[in-house]
Amino acid sequence: MIKVGLVGFGKAGQAVAQVLQDDPRYELCWIARRSASAPVQISPEVSVPVAALATPDDWNAWLDAHPVDALVDFSNPESLHLYGEAMRARRLMLVSAISAYSPADLDYAHGLAADTRVLCSPNITVGINFLIMAARLLRKIAPFADVEIVEQHFRDKPEVSGTARKIAQSINVDEDRITSLRLGGIVGHHEVIFGFPYQTVRLIHNSIERRAFGTGAAFALAELQKCENGFYTFDDLMMRMVRHELLTEQA
Numbered sequence: 001m002i003k004v005g006l007v008g009f010g011k012a013g014q015a016v017a018q019v020l021q022d023d024p025r026y027e028l029c030w031i032a033r034r035s036a037s038a039p040v041q042i043s044p045e046v047s048v049p050v051a052a053l054a055t056p057d058d059w060n061a062w063l064d065a066h067p068v069d070a071l072v073d074f075s076n077p078e079s080l081h082l083y084g085e086a087m088r089a090r091r092l093m094l095v096s097a098i099s100a101y102s103p104a105d106l107d108y109a110h111g112l113a114a115d116t117r118v119l120c121s122p123n124i125t126v127g128i129n130f131l132i133m134a135a136r137l138l139r140k141i142a143p144f145a146d147v148e149i150v151e152q153h154f155r156d157k158p159e160v161s162g163t164a165r166k167i168a169q170s171i172n173v174d175e176d177r178i179t180s181l182r183l184g185g186i187v188g189h190h191e192v193i194f195g196f197p198y199q200t201v202r203l204i205h206n207s208i209e210r211r212a213f214g215t216g217a218a219f220a221l222a223e224l225q226k227c228e229n230g231f232y233t234f235d236d237l238m239m240r241m242v243r244h245e246l247l248t249e250q251a
Contacts, residue, residue: 002026002221005068007083008075009033009047012097012213016074019214025222030066032075050075059086070224072217073098077105084112093117095220097124097213099162113231117224121234123163124216128190129234131205132170133242135192136235138201139171146195147173152181153188163190170235 002025006017009031020028030046032053046066053059063086070093073079077100087094094112099122101109109118123129139147151164164178167190188207193200216234223237 002070002225003029003068004070004072004221005029005063005066006031007050007071007073007079010074012210013074015210016072016214016217019211019218020072023218026218029068032062050079053082056082056085059083060089063087063090063092069093070095070221072096072221074213077101080105080109084108088112088115091116093221093224094119095124095217095224096120097122097217099123110231113229116229117227117232118230119220119224119232119234119237121216121220122166124220124234125205125207125212126216126219127205127212128163128207129216129238131190131192131203132167133235133238135167135171135203138194138203142194142196147171147177148193148195149173149178150181150191150193151178151189152183152186154186155182155184157182161188161190163188167192 004020004026006013006020006028009017013031013033017028017031020026030048032048032050034050048062053062059082067090071083071087073094073096075098077098080096080098080101093116096109096119098120101120106120109120112118121129149164149167151161153161160175160178160180164180165175168175168178171192187209190205192203220234220237223241224232227240
């Protein structure tokens with residue numbers, strides 16, 4: 001059983017906590033969250049306010065008192081620099097779903113990966129990452145096809161979806177090919193449309209509930225445990241599994 005500490009307890013973090021505590025492969029040992037006064041609907045109810053983990057020394061003391069095998073981070077980019085060296089020293093795995101890492105943050109994450117296993121993915125759902133993998137493959141098969149990306153989200157989401165930008169980058173199309181819609185009742189929708197002569201292909205992913213982030217984090221932890229030290233994306237883990245399955249079938 002993998003012992004996990006969860007950093008961040010917003011709406012996504014709460015959904016991830018629900019999934020991890022119900023998965024027999026994991027023991028959710030504690031949560032670092034912004035407020036210690038709000039009730040925690042998990043068991044065991046061990047939590048710490050992030051204000052008490054404001055320095056690297058605070059993190060060292062916390063991890064000495066509450067050891068885990070892995071961190072799952074749904075908080076903010078600054079957290080990485082606070083717990084990074086404590087994580088490195090203990091060789092803890094990291095699964096981070098932070099979408100706002102700067103190039104400097106990612107450079108630091110790559111540095112940590114020299115001593116442990118680090119996964120960074122701005123969208124950590126299994127479905128969207130499978131969509132990206134399929135889109136990359138189809139783009140290689142048919143580089144001549146027209147491509148458009150459509151993303152739809154809840155009304156109050158102000159910026160263009162980071163996931164849509166990642167899709168565009170992954171298949172080497174300009175971000176001006178992204179169409180954004182904001183509508184009530186939508187959690188998240190991403191669609192990649194390939195226009196061929198005489199046919200079209202649509203790859204679609206819909207997020208129905210935030211617990212999809214939890215199943216993605218659970219998948220990432222299970223696969224990351226099998227890897228050597230290094231920096232990984234969700235794509236890397238999925239391709240690793242696909243290659244393994246193809247070699248097993250050929251054998």
